[in-house]
Amino acid sequence: MTVEGYIAAQVMEGLYDAEQFYDFVVEEVLPHMSPFSAEQSILALNNCHIHHNEVLIELIESAGYILYHFLVTLLTSP
Numbered sequence: 001m002t003v004e005g006y007i008a009a010q011v012m013e014g015l016y017d018a019e020q021f022y023d024f025v026v027e028e029v030l031p032h033m034s035p036f037s038a039e040q041s042i043l044a045l046n047n048c049h050i051h052h053n054e055v056l057i058e059l060i061e062s063a064g065y066i067l068y069h070f071l072v073t074l075l076t077s078p
Contacts, residue, residue, distance in 0.1 A: 007029065007032040007033075007040065008024070008028035008029045008032060010024050010028065016050065017050060018049075018050040018053050021050045021051065021053070021056075022053055022055070022056050025043075025056060025060075026056075026059070029043065030059075030060070030063065030065075033063075033065050035063065035064030035065065036064055036065060036066045041064070041065055041066060042065070042066040042067075042068055043060060043065055043066070043067050043068070044068045044069075044070060045067070045068070045069050045070075046069070046070055046071075047069065047070070047071050051069065052069075
């Protein structure tokens with residue numbers, strides 16, 4: 001997502017696994033990205049287990065993109 005909107009999106013029914021996520025990032029997201037420090041050079045992912053694919057991480061970083069993993073926590077009231 002950029003300030004101008006989404007650069008890629010995919011909607012599907014059912015579960016989404018690591019292989020499908022890898023294919024989506026490689027085929028739909030990375031072609032629209034630029035090496036750091038140009039625009040669209042940072043890919044931010046949450047802590048979902050399908051985002052932690054070593055092959056994908058290596059591919060992203062070796063292409064000169066910045067990968068930012070952030071932790072999503074659920075806040076509950078006591």
